[in-house]
Amino acid sequence: KTQIVRSSIELLSVHIIKNTPLRNHEKIAVICPNGEYHELGARIVSEVIRKEGYNAFFLGNSLPNKDIVNLVESCDLKAIVFSISNFFTMHSINPVIDEINKIKPNLKIILGGKAINKNPSQIHGQNCEMCTTFDQLKEVLEAMK
Numbered sequence: 001k002t003q004i005v006r007s008s009i010e011l012l013s014v015h016i017i018k019n020t021p022l023r024n025h026e027k028i029a030v031i032c033p034n035g036e037y038h039e040l041g042a043r044i045v046s047e048v049i050r051k052e053g054y055n056a057f058f059l060g061n062s063l064p065n066k067d068i069v070n071l072v073e074s075c076d077l078k079a080i081v082f083s084i085s086n087f088f089t090m091h092s093i094n095p096v097i098d099e100i101n102k103i104k105p106n107l108k109i110i111l112g113g114k115a116i117n118k119n120p121s122q123i124h125g126q127n128c129e130m131c132t133t134f135d136q137l138k139e140v141l142e143a144m145k
Contacts, residue, residue, distance in 0.1 A: 002040065009043045023053030024145075026078035029071060032061040033082055033096060035089040041113055042083035048134055052141045054078065065096045072100050072107065078144060079108035084115040090122055097125035110140055 030046040032039050039061040049056035059071070072080065080100065084093060093111070100107055111123060112131045120130050131137040 005040055006043075009040065009047070012047060020051050020053070025055055027055045027057060027075060028079045028081060029075070029077055030056060030058045030081045030083065031063050031068060033068065033084065033089065034062055034064050034092045036084050036086055036092075036113075037061045038085040038113075039083070041085060042081070045081060045083060045112065045137065048137060049081070049141065052138060054141065065092065065099065068096050069099045069103065072103050077104075077107060079110055081110040081112070082116075084111070084113040087115045087119070090115050090119060094122075094124050097123070097128065101125050101127070108140070108144060110137065112137070 028049050030042050030049065032042050039058075042061075043058055046056040046058040068080075071077075082093060084090060097109060100109060105126060107127060109125065109128045110131055111128060116123065116130060117132045123130070129140045131140060
């Protein structure tokens with residue numbers, strides 16, 4: 001079932017890229033942090049962001065913290081999005097948020113996923129936005145313009 005959904009998302013991605021012009025070239029990275037292997041939600045979120053006219057990059061699941069920090073240091077990102085569905089992955093997000101806040105304190109950090117939605121008080125850091133719905137995500141993206 002998961003592979004069918006994954007294939008559908010990949011086909012949808014091609015359609016969205018072809019039919020949605022970039023309104024700006026601002027980059028938003030969509031990431032599943034270290035230990036998070038449930039990437040389908042993040043893949044869908046990256047397509048929603050692309051549909052909103054941003055240059056969205058889905059960078060995969062279980063990205064190590066040092067790679068996330070290197071990405072933030074080396075790329076001119078408008079925002080970074082974290083998707084966390086697994087409750088056991090929650091411990092890995094605050095250290096990377098702290099590192100991001102040290103490097104780029106104004107970088108918008110958008111968080112979503114089942115574990116985030118059920119435990120928003122567990123997230124610490126500045127410039128963080130919790131999104132539990134696509135409408136909330138669209139509002140945050142609109143406010144960033």
